[in-house]
Amino acid sequence: MAKLSVNLNKIALLRNSRHTGVPDVAHFARLAHEAGAHGLTVHPRPDERHIRRTDVFMLDRLMRPWRPEFEFNIEGYPDPRFMDLIAEVRPEQCTLVPDAPGAFTSDEGWKLGPDQMGLARTAIQQLKAQGSRAILFVDPNPDIVSRVIDAGAEGIELYTGGYAQAVREGRQAELLAACGETCAKARAAGLAVNVGHDLNLDNLPPLVAAMPGLAEASIGHELTADALVLGWAEAIRRYAAALAG
Ligand SMILES: CC(=O)[C@@H](O)[C@H](O)COP(=O)(O)O
Numbered sequence: 001m002a003k004l005s006v007n008l009n010k011i012a013l014l015r016n017s018r019h020t021g022v023p024d025v026a027h028f029a030r031l032a033h034e035a036g037a038h039g040l041t042v043h044p045r046p047d048e049r050h051i052r053r054t055d056v057f058m059l060d061r062l063m064r065p066w067r068p069e070f071e072f073n074i075e076g077y078p079d080p081r082f083m084d085l086i087a088e089v090r091p092e093q094c095t096l097v098p099d100a101p102g103a104f105t106s107d108e109g110w111k112l113g114p115d116q117m118g119l120a121r122t123a124i125q126q127l128k129a130q131g132s133r134a135i136l137f138v139d140p141n142p143d144i145v146s147r148v149i150d151a152g153a154e155g156i157e158l159y160t161g162g163y164a165q166a167v168r169e170g171r172q173a174e175l176l177a178a179c180g181e182t183c184a185k186a187r188a189a190g191l192a193v194n195v196g197h198d199l200n201l202d203n204l205p206p207l208v209a210a211m212p213g214l215a216e217a218s219i220g221h222e223l224t225a226d227a228l229v230l231g232w233a234e235a236i237r238r239y240a241a242a243l244a245g
């Protein structure tokens with residue numbers, strides 16, 4: 001059964017639009033835990049447009065009684081600022097993304113060519129030494145699996161933004177197959193397989209069906225939008241159920 005990690009970025013984004021602390025990220029973290037999420041994901045970007053460094057330390061303290069079963073997944077680019085934060089917090093999982101500092105969002109995975117492999121390998125070595133599961137954010141392409149192994153990662157997160165766009169356009173068959181093939185190859189190699197980006201209650205079920213052995217989906221943007229209608233707890237229950245298959 002695939003697990004749901006709720007991404008709190010958009011709660012923090014709304015919070016940052018005023019100086020009142022509303023909505024309270026800690027409150028929505030507690031509600032997510034109570035509603036049956038399996039973990040929380042945050043992406044403390046360099047510009048702190050949403051999740052701030054202080055949020056990460058607050059969530060580390062808040063989640064401690066619930067961990068390690070309820071996992072903390074921290075995403076980010078492995079620059080010194082980020083790696084120092086991870087060394088302090090030591091989350092159960094760290095998902096490395098190749099985002100430039102001012103990236104609009106995470107919209108592509110690591111290619112792990114000569115220009116990226118050294119950085120990835122070094123960061124992964126540090127993560128593993130610290131006890132954080134090292135995950136690489138990659139595009140749905142079976143050819144990337146051998147390079148992920150070469151980098152020493154323990155798993156992948158498939159970038160599903162392209163798949164979500166294909167679903168909107170009714171042309172998802174090719175990307176769904178690519179996700180399934182990449183998942184099967186990664187699982188055969190002993191890698192954990194996660195998914196994330198623009199997943200929602202419509203595009204999730206066929207993806208789950210196409211990816212036997214899927215471990216986790218980290219979902220924030222569309223879940224938060226759905227919560228404006230359904231409520232936060234009900235939205236989380238529905239996404240967790242969709243992942244349970
Ligand atoms: C890696 C990924 O797809 C998301 O986890 C990412 O956190 C989205 O970032 P924004 O919420 O800043 O768009």
Ligand SMILES: NCC(=O)COP(=O)(O)O
Binds near residue numbers: 041199
């Ligand atoms: N890794 C994906 C994630 O954490 C949330 O992505 P999104 O659902 O906000 O697009």
